Amino acid sequence: MLFLLSNLQEYSMAVFMNILIKYDISLTCKAILQEQLEKLAIDFNIIGLNEIEFKKDLLPEQTELLKSFLLKYGIEIIENQKTALVQKIKDAITDMVWSDDILPNIATSAYLADTLNHSYGYLSNLFSEITYSTIENYIIFQKIERVKQMTISGNYTLTEISYQLNYSSVAHLSNQFKKTTGLTPSAFQRIVKKKRENRAAVSN
């Protein structure tokens, strides 16, 4: 305290007055974050020094907006690199399964290794480490999702769907569907139809 007083005296003799400040950097950052995050109007929690939890998923536009708010304070959003590569694996699988072209006959392992420039072994281990699931599981998940969407559209027979998604037979498709969802394709179709009828009845 004495030190501070004598300092002030010293400065007061000069024409300019300087004051010394000290700040708690983590408190400062937290206050900035708080201010900027409130602009998004989404509930959030600041966890520790470098993690923010949102009560809802951010839309891509909102993430971009937040990035731009924070950039001028030198605060960056880091996305973990491993997570980013896993996302690329998923995107590549989704692109392949949801393409308008008939699912190619090439091995997915070769396709992923080529597309992402890593060995399949590396990709496969990384995927399991981050997602607690396997690439094979993810492919089946996406394929069955596509089967469902094609079924819901009502424009395709099961034979056509199995051809499009490169199943060896309708029986193989039906088995995988049943194994993945617990329902037969026809039960699924029936449920979707009834759901639609109920909705139509409500809106009338």
Next chain:
Amino acid sequence: MPDKPLYVLLADDDEDDRLIFKEALEDIKIKTIVTTVNDGIELMEYLTQDGVLLPDVVFLDLNMPRKNGMQCLEEIRNSPALKHLTIAIYSTSGAERDIEETFVMGANVYIKKPNDFSTLKKVVEEAMRINWQYHISGSNKESFMLSM
């Protein structure tokens, strides 16, 4: 899977079933936080509190006094604030008609209560895993139906 625990809410009037369910969740690889309520009325009161943190998955027994699971499911699907919730039916009935009926009403998962603990752990873990897969892949929740 996420680093933070998933939040699970169970509505079941049977005390033993609630206990076994909690134990099963403690035993699986996926980390969860569980809250239980004793019937449908309690469930709906819980979900409609101001500022309540909504669960990642609701496990719903069908046969409950005061308000049964089907009525809860219908209320949840008709509520703008709650209709996006993942609903897993947790029931003793394995009748195909009951199963289809709940899916038509908007259930996402149907679990026939298993008789042994290890199967219970397996199905609950699988349900949580698939739900997470839908969550992160942004797939159409409307077609999320899983019967186990």
